[in-house]
Amino acid sequence: MGKGEQYVFSMTTSLAPMMCEDSFNYRVPVQLATEKNNTFVVHVGDLHIRVFTPEKLPDFIQVRLSMIKASVGGETLTMKIDQNLTTLDLFRTRQGNLENIGWQASETMCIVIMTPKELSVVKDMR
Numbered sequence: 001m002g003k004g005e006q007y008v009f010s011m012t013t014s015l016a017p018m019m020c021e022d023s024f025n026y027r028v029p030v031q032l033a034t035e036k037n038n039t040f041v042v043h044v045g046d047l048h049i050r051v052f053t054p055e056k057l058p059d060f061i062q063v064r065l066s067m068i069k070a071s072v073g074g075e076t077l078t079m080k081i082d083q084n085l086t087t088l089d090l091f092r093t094r095q096g097n098l099e100n101i102g103w104q105a106s107e108t109m110c111i112v113i114m115t116p117k118e119l120s121v122v123k124d125m126r
Contacts, residue, residue, distance in 0.1 A: 014046060014047060015029040015043040015046075015087070015090070016029075016043060016044075016045050016046040016048075017029070017043065017044065017045070017114070017119060018091050020113065023100075024115075024116060025100075025113050025114060025115055025116070026113070026114050026115075026116065026119050027091055027102075027111045027112075027113060028042060028043065028044070028111065028112050028113070028114050028119060028122075029042075029043040029090060029109060029110075029111060030042050030043070030061065030065070030102075030109070030110045030111070030112050031043075031108055031109055032065070032108045032109070032110060033054055034108060038053065038054065039051050039052060039053055040052045040053075040054070040057050040061075042061070042112075042122055044119065044122055044123045045123070048123075050122055050123070050125055052125075058118075058121065058122060058125070060114075060118055061112055061114075061122075064101050064102050064112050064113070065102075065110060065112065067098060067101050067102075068098060068101065068102050068103060068104050068110055068112075069104070071096075071097070071098050071103075085105060085106040085109060089105055089106070090105045090106075090109055090111065091111065092105075099113075100113055101113055
């Protein structure tokens with residue numbers, strides 16, 4: 001495991017969803033699958049995570065991540081490298097067409113906007 005991955009893992013273990021200011025939805029941290037680690041980590045509560053293979057990741061998260069990835073490919077965002085990512089950087093809202101969908105904050109970290117019902121579904125998945 002590379003130095004960057006160790007840092008992200010230790011930094012993200014205490015992440016939890018944050019309520020959006022203008023709605024009842026949540027900003028949910030999602031650690032992306034990489035070539036070395038082919039799992040997605042969804043942070044559903046303080047020190048509580050759900051780990052999914054790409055095949056088991058809920059459809060609504062897959063769709064939003066696809067939209068986020070397509071947006072990043074077409075825009076120039078100021079994306080931090082994982083070692084420099086702070087909690088503030090992660091949760092800071094990206095203005096634009098996808099601010100109610102989510103955004104990519106670093107190489108391996110995204111925020112996915114979820115309704116309370118969607119977050120509850122993910123929390124209950126095993």
